[in-house]
Amino acid sequence: MTENIKIKVKDFDFYYGDNLALKKVNVDIYRNKVLGIIGPSGCGKSTFLRSLNRMNDVITGTRAEGDVLLEGKNIYDPDVDVVDIRRRVGMVFQKSNPFPKSIFENVANGLRINGVRDKNFISDKVENSLKGAALWDEVKYRLNHNAFDLSGGQQQRLCIARALAVEPEVVLMDEPASALDPTATLKIEELIQELKKNYTIAIVTHNMQQAARVSDYTAFFMLGELVEYDETSKMFTNPSKKITEEYITGRFG
Amino acid sequence: MMDRHFDDELKDLNTELLKMASLAEEAIVKAVEALQTQDQELAREVLEGDNKIDAMENEIEEKAIDLLARRQPWAADLRFVTTGMKINTEIERIADLACNIAQRALELMDAPLVKPLVDIPKLADIARHMVKEAIDAFVNKDEAKAKKVILSDPKANALKNSIADELIDEYIARDTKLSAKALPLILVARHLERICDHATNIAEDVIYMVRAKLVKHKKLNDK
Numbered sequence: 001m002t003e004n005i006k007i008k009v010k011d012f013d014f015y016y017g018d019n020l021a022l023k024k025v026n027v028d029i030y031r032n033k034v035l036g037i038i039g040p041s042g043c044g045k046s047t048f049l050r051s052l053n054r055m056n057d058v059i060t061g062t063r064a065e066g067d068v069l070l071e072g073k074n075i076y077d078p079d080v081d082v083v084d085i086r087r088r089v090g091m092v093f094q095k096s097n098p099f100p101k102s103i104f105e106n107v108a109n110g111l112r113i114n115g116v117r118d119k120n121f122i123s124d125k126v127e128n129s130l131k132g133a134a135l136w137d138e139v140k141y142r143l144n145h146n147a148f149d150l151s152g153g154q155q156q157r158l159c160i161a162r163a164l165a166v167e168p169e170v171v172l173m174d175e176p177a178s179a180l181d182p183t184a185t186l187k188i189e190e191l192i193q194e195l196k197k198n199y200t201i202a203i204v205t206h207n208m209q210q211a212a213r214v215s216d217y218t219a220f221f222m223l224g225e226l227v228e229y230d231e232t233s234k235m236f237t238n239p240s241k242k243i244t245e246e247y248i249t250g251r252f253g
Numbered sequence: 254m255m256d257r258h259f260d261d262e263l264k265d266l267n268t269e270l271l272k273m274a275s276l277a278e279e280a281i282v283k284a285v286e287a288l289q290t291q292d293q294e295l296a297r298e299v300l301e302g303d304n305k306i307d308a309m310e311n312e313i314e315e316k317a318i319d320l321l322a323r324r325q326p327w328a329a330d331l332r333f334v335t336t337g338m339k340i341n342t343e344i345e346r347i348a349d350l351a352c353n354i355a356q357r358a359l360e361l362m363d364a365p366l367v368k369p370l371v372d373i374p375k376l377a378d379i380a381r382h383m384v385k386e387a388i389d390a391f392v393n394k395d396e397a398k399a400k401k402v403i404l405s406d407p408k409a410n411a412l413k414n415s416i417a418d419e420l421i422d423e424y425i426a427r428d429t430k431l432s433a434k435a436l437p438l439i440l441v442a443r444h445l446e447r448i449c450d451h452a453t454n455i456a457e458d459v460i461y462m463v464r465a466k467l468v469k470h471k472k473l474n475d476k
Binding site: 186190193209212213232233236237 | 256257258318319322323324325
């Protein structure tokens with residue numbers, strides 16, 4: 001099974017100043033699978049997600065100990081190019097944040113910043129990324145329109161397309177559908193099932209039904225600790241720990 | 254209308270149920286043939302084949318529970334999965350009854366049958382047809398077909414009774430030494446009639462699935 005591990009998190013601790021927010025976390029994130037991360041508010045799920053591409057670095061006073069091995073190499077090693085990590089491990093946020101530019105430019109931006117000049121290459125990449133995010137058919141005749149003309153669900157898919165354009169290996173999603181209506185949410189969930197064919201996905205969600213629907217593996221966090229980690233089928237039919245069962249059946253949290 | 258990955262999973266469940274039903278139907282046919290032609294090997298084949306059907310029942314049950322847990326289906330999807338789980342059990346019972354018939358066949362292998370079989374194969378045909386029609390009704394969500402299955406059950410009961418009556422009145426009553434040969438045949442008729450009952454149960458479950466109305470334990474004209 002080791003060849004199937006995309007990211008290996010080993011004895012990972014994370015501090016906000018003196019506060020130990022994540023405690024000795026051990027998780028194997030499998031290639032081309034969806035990891036769902038659940039837990040009550042403040043349990044550390046978003047902190048954990050952001051640790052997978054060092055987004056937490058931008059917060060002052062934080063410290064990470066332990067390993068996050070992306071294809072066997074620790075992303076916290078001193079010789080690592082953080083910008084490249086964030087390209088390989090892309091992120092989509094709860095509140096979609098398209099740039100105040102055209103739809104086309106939103107997706108092309110990452111390529112231009114990386115020094116790509118070839119217009120045809122950029123054009124093809126934009127089209128493929130928008131197709132990959134299941135948005136192309138809805139926007140192909142208005143690529144020069146402002147991104148803010150799009151609906152919430154479409155903006156979110158645009159952000160996904162933007163992440164895909166720089167050819168990531170992993171896509172992290174922090175509650176990507178919590179600001180969306182049910183139909184848009186369903187589209188995002190169907191998209192995730194398609195995306196996992198080509199990418200490894202990790203998604204934080206406070207919606208347990210969504211975690212059950214969308215993920216192959218589920219990690220349940222509480223008070224900074226990983227309480228249980230298993231195949232989603234097992235977690236939601238017969239969890240190993242009583243406290244997991246109490247959480248997913250809504251008895252607390 | 255959106256294509257859902259869930260639809261593929263529902264189709265899979267459907268396919269597995271169909272496969273299992275097909276094996277159960279085959280078992281009925283083989284068991285009755287083994288009885289009629291006194292073919293020991295064929296009877297044993299039926300008994301050995303039951304392990305596969307039992308394994309399928311377990312797999313289908315686990316798949317269905319997994320679907321309920323992970324997909325939280327509602328409305329027609331929910332009724333489809335729960336009906337599928339019930340039909341799963343009915344099919345496994347039908348296969349068990351085919352095994353019972355095969356066992357009766359083995360018990361009668363030592364000597365020629367007490368009479369040439371005429372009505373038992375007829376009842377077997379009715380049973381097999383009812384099972385097939387009930388499963389078709391499930392696959393095609395066909396309420397009319399399901400109703401037809403339910404309405405043919407009394408005919409099966411009547412035929413079972415006349416088989417039992419003939420064996421009792423014409424054979425056992427005239428010569429009690431024939432009991433050992435005649436009783437197993439009465440049991441076979443009973444096994445076949447039970448298969449018809451299970452087919453009727455499947456049909457009733459299909460009507461629930463289609464109309465969200467429970468018709469079990471009611472007369473059909475109330476339904």
